Amino acid sequence: MCGIAGIYNFQSNKSVKLDQIQHMVSSLNHRGPDECGFLIDRNFGMGMSRLSIIDLSGGSQPLHNEDRSIWIVFNGEIFNYIELRQELEFKGHHFYTHSDTEAIVHCYEEYGVDFVKYLNGQFAISIWDVKKKKLILARDRVGIRPLFYSLLNNNSIFFASEMKAIFAEGTINPEIDEIGIAQIFTYWVNIPPVTSFKNVNELPAGHVLICNHKGTEIKPYWDMQFPANGGFDKRQKAEIIDELKDQINKAIALRLRADVPVAAYLSGGIDSSIISTLVKRNHNNNLTTFSVAFKDKDYDERTYQEQMVAHLGTNHHMCEVDAHDIAEAFIDVVWYAEKPMMRTAPAPLFALSKLVRDNNIKVVLTGEGADEIFGGYNIFKESLVRRFWSRQPDSEWRPLLLSRLYPYILKDARHLNTFWQGFFKKGLKQTHLPYYSHLIRWDNTSKTRVFFNNSIKHHYNTVAEHQDLNQYFDADIKNMAPLNQAQYIESKLFMTGYLLSSQGDRMMMGNSVEGRFPFLDHQVIEFASKISPHLKVNGLNEKYILKEAYKDILPEGIIYRSKQPYRAPILSSFLSDKTPELIKELLRPQAIKQYGYFNYNSVDKLLRKGKNISAKNDMAVAALVSVQLLHYHYIERFGDHDFRLAEKQTVINLN
Amino acid sequence: MADVKQQVRDYIIENFLFGDTSTQFSDEDSFMEKGILDSTGILEVITFLEESYGIKIEDDELVPENLDSINNIASFISRKKN
Numbered sequence: 112m113c114g115i116a117g118i119y120n121f122q123s124n125k126s127v128k129l130d131q132i133q134h135m136v137s138s139l140n141h142r143g144p145d146e147c148g149f150l151i152d153r154n155f156g157m158g159m160s161r162l163s164i165i166d167l168s169g170g171s172q173p174l175h176n177e178d179r180s181i182w183i184v185f186n187g188e189i190f191n192y193i194e195l196r197q198e199l200e201f202k203g204h205h206f207y208t209h210s211d212t213e214a215i216v217h218c219y220e221e222y223g224v225d226f227v228k229y230l231n232g233q234f235a236i237s238i239w240d241v242k243k244k245k246l247i248l249a250r251d252r253v254g255i256r257p258l259f260y261s262l263l264n265n266n267s268i269f270f271a272s273e274m275k276a277i278f279a280e281g282t283i284n285p286e287i288d289e290i291g292i293a294q295i296f297t298y299w300v301n302i303p304p305v306t307s308f309k310n311v312n313e314l315p316a317g318h319v320l321i322c323n324h325k326g327t328e329i330k331p332y333w334d335m336q337f338p339a340n341g342g343f344d345k346r347q348k349a350e351i352i353d354e355l356k357d358q359i360n361k362a363i364a365l366r367l368r369a370d371v372p373v374a375a376y377l378s379g380g381i382d383s384s385i386i387s388t389l390v391k392r393n394h395n396n397n398l399t400t401f402s403v404a405f406k407d408k409d410y411d412e413r414t415y416q417e418q419m420v421a422h423l424g425t426n427h428h429m430c431e432v433d434a435h436d437i438a439e440a441f442i443d444v445v446w447y448a449e450k451p452m453m454r455t456a457p458a459p460l461f462a463l464s465k466l467v468r469d470n471n472i473k474v475v476l477t478g479e480g481a482d483e484i485f486g487g488y489n490i491f492k493e494s495l496v497r498r499f500w501s502r503q504p505d506s507e508w509r510p511l512l513l514s515r516l517y518p519y520i521l522k523d524a525r526h527l528n529t530f531w532q533g534f535f536k537k538g539l540k541q542t543h544l545p546y547y548s549h550l551i552r553w554d555n556t557s558k559t560r561v562f563f564n565n566s567i568k569h570h571y572n573t574v575a576e577h578q579d580l581n582q583y584f585d586a587d588i589k590n591m592a593p594l595n596q597a598q599y600i601e602s603k604l605f606m607t608g609y610l611l612s613s614q615g616d617r618m619m620m621g622n623s624v625e626g627r628f629p630f631l632d633h634q635v636i637e638f639a640s641k642i643s644p645h646l647k648v649n650g651l652n653e654k655y656i657l658k659e660a661y662k663d664i665l666p667e668g669i670i671y672r673s674k675q676p677y678r679a680p681i682l683s684s685f686l687s688d689k690t691p692e693l694i695k696e697l698l699r700p701q702a703i704k705q706y707g708y709f710n711y712n713s714v715d716k717l718l719r720k721g722k723n724i725s726a727k728n729d730m731a732v733a734a735l736v737s738v739q740l741l742h743y744h745y746i747e748r749f750g751d752h753d754f755r756l757a758e759k760q761t762v763i764n765l766n
Numbered sequence: 767m768a769d770v771k772q773q774v775r776d777y778i779i780e781n782f783l784f785g786d787t788s789t790q791f792s793d794e795d796s797f798m799e800k801g802i803l804d805s806t807g808i809l810e811v812i813t814f815l816e817e818s819y820g821i822k823i824e825d826d827e828l829v830p831e832n833l834d835s836i837n838n839i840a841s842f843i844s845r846k847k848n
Contacts, residue, residue, distance in 0.1 A: 529830050530808050533798030558801050561786035568788065713784035725806040 113172070113186040114139025114272040114620075115237050115258075117157030118280070119246050121322050122266035127156030129762065131280050135271055136160050137754035138279035141447075142186065142272060142620045146759035148172045150182050150239065153766055155246065157237050159184035160757060162623055164369050164473060165192075170210035171761055176220050177205050180241045182763075183216050186272050187234030187256045188627070190365035195229060219247070227319055227332050231365065231632065235272055235314075241765065246322040252333045252633045253480075254316030254607035255626075257616055261311050268322050273617075274311050274449050278745070279754060283310055285745040287738075292708065293570040294579065295451050296734060297557045300608025302579040307450040307741065315583070316607050333633065334585050335602055336640060337595035343643040351642060352660045362632035363389055366476060373627070374399040374467065375476045377427070378677065379415030381654065382478025382487075384669050385661050386629055390476065391423050392664070399472065400425040403463040406433035407680055415669060422666050430466045432459045434683035438691050441684065445740040446752070447621040448613040452737050453556065453730040455679040457614040464622040473625060479610060480630035483602040484639040485654045486647030487674065489516050491597050493535070494548035495648060498593060501539045510535065515651060518673075545588045546577065548597035549604075559731040562713045594644035681729040685736050686721055697739035706742045709735065770819075770840045777814055778836075782807055793836040808833060815839065821846045 116135035118127045132149050136158040140147075143160035150157050150173040159172050165188070173182045189195065192211035195218060200206065204217040211232075218226040219238055224247060227236075233255035238247040248270055250258045260270040261283050269277045278285045291307040294300070304312035314320055317333040344351055363386065367373050375387045377400040391398045400420065404413040413429070420427040432440075440458040448457060467475055482488050493516055500509040510532045517531075538550055546553075560571045584603065588596055611628075619626045629635070642656060649655035653674065662670045685694055696702060698718065703711050714735065717728060724732060744752075771793060782802055783789050789802070797803040803811065811833065812823055821843070823832075832842040 529828075530798050530803075530834065533796050533830055533834055534801070534804065536796075537799045537801070555801050561784050561789065710784075710786070713786055716780070716784040725804055727804040727807070 113159050113161045113184075114142030114276065115157065115159045115184045115186050115235060116271035116276045117155070117184070117237055117246075118267060118269050119156075119322055120154040120267045121244075121246070121324055121326070124154055125267075126153050126766075127151060129156070129764075132156045132158040133756060134754070135269075135276040135280045137756045138275045138752070139272055140755050140757065141623060144623055144757055146171060146761070147757045148184070148761040148763075150184070150763045151766060152182075152239065152241060155239055155244075157182075157184050157239060159186070162473060162625065164188070164371055164625065166208055166210035167370050169208040170212060172212060173761075173763060174208065174210065174212050174216060176216045181216050181220060182239045182241065183212060183219075183236065185212055185215060185234055185236040187232055187236075187251065188368075188625070189214055189230050189232040189234065190368060190632075191231040193368070224319060224321060224330075225332075231634070233627070233631075237270065244323055246320075248314060248320040248322075249332075250314050250316055250318060252317045253335075253602070253611065253631050253636070255611050255616065255628065255631065257612060258314045259306065259311055260314060260320065262327065263310075265326070268327060270314075270320075273447075274306065274308055275446075275745075275752075277311055278749060285749060286310070287708075287742060287746065289567045290570050290573070292451060292738065293560075293563075293567050293574045295453070296559050296563070296567075297553050297571065297574050298580075298604055298608075299453050299556060300604050301450060302583050302604070303608075305579065308745070316603075335599055335636060336585075336587075337591045337599065338641055339590055340592055342641075344641040348646065348656070348659070351646065351656065354638065355656065355660050358632070358635045358638050359385070359629060360389065360393070362629040362635050363476070364394070365632070366627040366629050367394055369474050371473050372399070373474045373476060374401060374470075374472045375425075376400070376463070376478070377402045377416055377419055377425070378478065379412035379419065379669075380478065380674070380677075381658065381661075381665070381669060381672075382481035382630065384419050384478075384665055385481075385657070386476050386478055387419065387423060387425065388661075388664050391425060398423070398425045399470070400427045401463060401467055401470075401472075401475065402427070402429050403459045403466075404429055404431045405459070405679070406431055407683070410678055410680060412675060415672060418666055418668055422669075428466055428470055430462055432462050432679075434680050434687065435689045435691075436462060437679055438684040438689075438694055441736065442691065442693060442740060443621065444613075444618065445737050446744045447617040449617070449741075449745075450613065450737075451734055451741055452609070452613055453734050455681050455684055455733055456677055457618050458684075459679050460614055460618040461621055464619045464624040467619075467624045468622040473623070474627060475619075475624060476627050476629060478630065479615060479626070479628045480606065480636075481654065481657060483598060483606050484630060484636050485642075485657045486594060486598065486644070487654045488601060489653075489674075489676070490548060490552065490601065491594055491648055492516050492651050492653060493551075494593065494597050496651075497535060497539060498542050498547075500535075501542055504536075504539060512651065542593075545591075545596055546580070546600060547593070549600050555727065556730070558727070559734060562709050562717065562731055562735065564708060564710055567708065592644050594648060595640075681733045682722055682724055685732055686718070686724075693743075694736055694740075697736065697743060702739060706739060708738050708742070770843050771836050773818065774836055774839050777811075778802065781810065781814075793840075795836075796830070796834045798830070798834055811839075815843065819843055819847065
């Protein structure tokens with residue numbers, strides 16, 4: 112695991128200087144504090160900061176092929192490197208290290224840009240082809256590892272694992288992009304290639320970028336695909352379950368490949384419980400596990416975590432966070448996430464990865480992705496209930512099914528059920544729209560636009576027509592089964608843009624910890640995509656096939672528990688006497704007015720409500736604090752951040 | 767009547783749209799379907815109506831037909847006052 116960065120002046124002879132790349136890499140030290148390496152070849156340069164996990168002594172980067180004509184820096188892991196290496200050696204390639212990195216170089220030599228299709232892993236790769244003067248950037252299929260780029264005057268490209276590295280070089284200054292902000296206040300995420308900063312783009316997951324003297328080209332190589340209606344896996348349930356277990360076992364075994372110990376997160380939910388159980392049973396009887404608990408019991412799942420620890424007998428570590436810890440951590444969270452957010456939920460995970468690091472663990476397995484690919488979220492069931500209701504819109508009992516999905520919303524307002532029906536009735540009959548499942552959520556989130564300045568409000572109108580989405584999504588979404596449409600949207604937006612980044616990669620790498628996600632092995636995804644929707648959400652039973660597969664090895668209290676969305680407190684973190692001084696400062700009238708993203712009068716009316724702010728508007732408070740922090744870190748105080756390079760440095764100069 | 771409608775509209779804009787007048791809604795529009803209120807919002811509206819118009823709203827009156835638009839509220843208030 113690492114951070115990568117580089118510059119290519121592809122239409123000029125202007126040479127790239129070592130210190131330009133060093134400045135970039137110094138801002139990525141948290142991603143790889145162990146060592147760093149650089150390559151300079153006239154008008155091209157790249158570098159990386161490394162967290163050593165495989166081939167600790169021989170895996171230093173940049174690495175090269177036999178005749179030193181192809182060089183690589185890369186962030187991530189190629190889990191099938193042993194098999195790849197065997198195939199490539201059979202084809203006559205010679206290896207000089209035992210690292211997974213070297214397999215990529217030879218794979219590119221053998222297959223050209225198609226090399227990426229042979230990799231099973233999580234990666235952001237930069238390959239420099241010396242003879243062709245060609246740069247290839249590639250990002251893994253679902254976007255577990257980040258990669259950003261800037262095109263300057265159409266003759267230079269800057270790229271890096273995190274946007275801060277592009278700004279650290281000094282040519283491109285951070286400027287917040289109002290369209291990016293308007294997107295987050297609607298979809299919760301940015302739609303690639305848009306980011307929250309002007310002039311910086313995100314390379315979409317499953318894409319490669321090729322750059323030579325002619326310019327740049329961006330091409331997809333993989334996307335989630337679902338069978339057209341009726342084309343699902345027709346085997347008996349028992350056979351499908353057998354393959355499911357095989358696939359998950361393989362994905363876990365591949366992800367245990369490391370030259371350092373691999374631990375696991377245990378959230379108390381089904382998904383991480385399955386992973387930990389399988390690792391403990393099949394691979395490592397001394398498994399170490401980690402979890403986060405909340406002082407506020409509305410959010411806490413420790414009883415489930417304790418149940419699993421007792422069941423498995425793992426070496427368990429837990430950290431407890433309260434509202435104040437969350438607010439404190441949130442200051443760093445925004446620096447690492449590089450975008451505003453509607454939730455504080457990443458903050459406890461930042462505290463958790465610190466606990467992991469403090470226990471000298473670098474790698475953890477987690478359950479991310481199971482909800483997306485096996486159908487675990489309420490929004491999937493909500494959409495199915497609304498479709499069912501839409502066939503008899505006057506039915507009195509059909510909408511009551513919604514209260515089974517949202518008992519936590521209804522618990523204080525049981526006699527107001529009929530009002531909630533009004534909320535869910537919006538657009539009820541528009542079942543032909545491919546985004547049907549998510550339109551209510553986006554519409555509801557976009558109500559926060561009342562707090563914006565007029566300029567951002569104006570951008571919202573463009574966002575609301577979903578043009579960016581239409582370009583980003585596979586046009587085939589129209590032909591997918593309803594559940595698959597919702598899964599596709601949820602995976603491409605929330606999973607990639609928030610769960611794996613703001614709440615995943617950035618929170619773990621902020622403390623130099625690498626996450627690995629067995630459910631997101633692309634072979635598991637491709638297998639799961641073919642499973643019939645009714646085996647995923649069966650009636651209103653979510654992740655049915657997954658639970659059927661593993662009900663015998665998990666305690667009943669875990670397998671049949673009601674699903675609790677992972678959330679963290681917002682109002683008690685940001686609007687209390689104990690709120691950190693910096694956040695208090697950023698919420699004062701002067702700071703709101705000075706930064707200028709919000710309409711001061713509206714924000715003032717909101718904040719005056721204090722603890723009485725409704726559930727609907729608490730996300731506006733998170734968004735407000737995060738936008739203010741983003742400006743503070745990147746516009747006002749960028750130079751104050753402590754950047755440094757690892758002591759162990761390798762410099763290769765091809766000039 | 768007209769007064770009640772305007773008063774309720776002003777209250778909604780001030781408290782739930784935070785002064786933003788660019789969100790358009792007619793006297794007929796459902797607050798819930800427009801996403802202007804959530805269920806805790808309805809509770810605040812009830813308190814506002816009870817305090818402003820000196821009425822007491824019974825549990826079985828807490829239905830959208832009485833409360834989920836400006837027009838519904840206005841006719842509900844006028845029925846209650848008579």
